[in-house]
Amino acid sequence: MLKPLLIGLALLGGCTQVSQPADISGIWINQAAIETAAQGRPLLKSLQANGNNLEWHVDTRTGQAHASSAFEVDEGQLLPKAPNAWTVDHNGYSRDELHLNDQQLLQLPRKDLPGQVFQRPNPPALAGAQWGSTFRQELNSAYLGGLWKILEGQGAGGTVVFNADGNLSGLGKNDRYELCLGGDCATQGAGNDTLYLGKGDVGDSWIFVRYGKTLGIFQAINHSRPDEIPQLSPGPRQWLLEKQ
Structure with missing residues (x-):
């Protein structure tokens, strides 16, 4: 009975090695826009050169994602598409696609918008931070x-x-x-x-x-x-x- 028991344990051990889906929950900021501005360049031109969205708030538990631009917050439903890939449906009006690439969250280009790259803020954002406030504070620190x-x-x-x-x-x-x-x-x-x-x-x-x-x-x-x-x-x- 020893060999069947060992085989069964090996099979169980193999099951524990199955990788868990990536969790992109939390805040992601447009670090490229901050770094461009921090070189001492005009602010609006630096932001515009790095895309429309400044920050993403993602909650995989509730299936919600919010994209913050300089003047509005766009809410969408987060749907898994493939390993490390999600779509965000903005009430049927538009759709974004997000991909996790190592430590970066990629917003793929659309017909009307270029692609963008987002990173986790360092240090991490405070719990309950208002939409857009994390990007703004990081920008304030880097720019001024x-x-x-x-x-x-x-x-x-x-x-x-x-x-x-x-x-x-x-x-x-x-x-x-x-x-x-x-x-x-x-x-x-x-x-x-x-x-x-x-x-x-x-x-x-x-x-x-x-x-x-x-x-x-x-x-x-x-x-x-x-x-x-x-x-x-x-x-x-x-x-x-x-x-x-």
Whole structure:
């Protein structure tokens, strides 16, 4: 009876070696867009060059996937297609295909959209993070992180710190900032990079120009009437910063 018993155990042992399906649940960010911008390039052009979506939230347990762009979140039903491959059905209006390739999540190209590559954030995203917030914080850190010296403008000679969570210190009375990643704020800026600067709930839009290690912040001149959508162009330069 020993040989049949050994054969049975061997068969059982072989069953335990069956690989489990990959789990892509969690947050994936458009790291290529962040790295392109972090080289000191114009922000909107860097984002546009790396595709429409900035972040994916995937939950294989509920079969849901959410794609976050700069101005909207698109929800879809996640369906397995093949090993390491899934489709995302956006309520019948469109369909994406996602493939897991080692440590990357690939969004395959469509007729109307180019392909994109996403990675897990490092460090991992916080539990319960709002859609789009993980990408934004990673971008803030890579694009504006570190110390900046004020070369010209109020507080010249001092230092400015842009924190990943949107807090700000050293730039006049402002204690909050938010980069415009697309949508209405980009349209109003007529292609110029814009950001919000404020203290508490009170603030304004500004136009900025990033070139390498320098950052110029300009007053935004609104050419529209009060009842029209703002159309902004750069006015006088308020600050010139240099990354240390």
